[in-house]
Amino acid sequence: xxxxxxxxxxxxxxxxxxxxxxxxxxxxxxxxxxxxxxxxxxxxxxxxxxxxxxxxxxxxxxxxxxxxxxxxxxxxxxxxxxxxxxxxxxxxxxxxxxxxxxxxxxxxxxxxxxxxxxxxxxxxxxxxxxxxx
Amino acid sequence: xxxxxxxxxxxxxxxxxxxxxxxxxxxxxxxxxxxxxxxxxxxxxxxxxxxxxxxxxxxxxxxxxxxxxxxxxxxxxxxxxxxxxxxxxxxxxxxxxxxxxxxxxxxxxxxxxxxxxxxxxxxx
Numbered sequence: 030x031x032x033x034x035x036x037x038x039x040x041x042x043x044x045x046x047x048x049x050x051x052x053x054x055x056x057x058x059x060x061x062x063x064x065x066x067x068x069x070x071x072x073x074x075x076x077x078x079x080x081x082x083x084x085x086x087x088x089x090x091x092x093x094x095x096x097x098x099x100x101x102x103x104x105x106x107x108x109x110x111x112x113x114x115x116x117x118x119x120x121x122x123x124x125x126x127x128x129x130x131x132x133x134x135x136x137x138x139x140x141x142x143x144x145x146x147x148x149x150x151x152x153x154x155x156x157x158x159x160x161x162x
Numbered sequence: 163x164x165x166x167x168x169x170x171x172x173x174x175x176x177x178x179x180x181x182x183x184x185x186x187x188x189x190x191x192x193x194x195x196x197x198x199x200x201x202x203x204x205x206x207x208x209x210x211x212x213x214x215x216x217x218x219x220x221x222x223x224x225x226x227x228x229x230x231x232x233x234x235x236x237x238x239x240x241x242x243x244x245x246x247x248x249x250x251x252x253x254x255x256x257x258x259x260x261x262x263x264x265x266x267x268x269x270x271x272x273x274x275x276x277x278x279x280x281x282x283x284x285x286x
Contacts, residue, residue, distance in 0.1 A: 041184040066246035135254035
């Protein structure tokens with residue numbers, strides 16, 4: 030993957046760093062105005078999810094291509110406790126611990142594609158993409 | 163980064179100068195709660211013009227600040243939410259329910275002056 034950049038997440042300030050890197054990459058790829066902010070907001074929520082549940086993890090930002098489409102891919106991965114019930118975690122307003130329960134479902138709404146893979150005791154990987162239109 | 167808080171008559175004006183971490187936001191909350199007491203302020207304006215994203219945590223904290231200051235007897239007005247930031251907040255389903263908002267600092271001051279006059283008239 031070209032332009033890949035990795036941001037380790039282990040404190041709240043890293044959330045800001047991840048979202049600034051995401052904003053920069055989105056602008057380089059040709060996203061504009063509101064879309065850049067939507068991408069930054071989605072990164073903020075998945076990075077926050079790492080902090081809240083796993084304490085540490087990583088955000089991997091990259092450009093992605095599918096045929097003629099170009100876009101940004103954001104992977105948020107951690108080796109935390111894992112999500113026991115993904116449909117429940119994706120319900121708007123559901124929060125297992127703290128927070129508004131907005132993070133993951135909110136991030137899904139902001140992006141074009143959104144997948145979660147989670148294994149109990151091993152961790153969670155969220156992959157999301159937004160395409161240039 | 164620390165948010166400077168200016169005293170302007172009965173009001174406090176907190177202008178966010180750079181992107182804030184979670185700790186900075188919590189610090190702002192504590193500073194405002196203390197300063198409202200110290201200066202006996204009746205209203206607080208928080209200028210968030212430079213905030214690049216107002217995510218779930220920032221929304222929850224701004225709401226908490228406004229509700230907390232209300233309990234201390236002061237109104238809060240959030241000013242300067244940028245159009246893209248507002249758009250992302252709506253997409254995330256985030257609201258600042260029960261919190262005053264205005265376009266910019268000027269409108270925020272206007273909002274407070276009509277708001278406080280009305281409060282006196284109706285004895286609220």
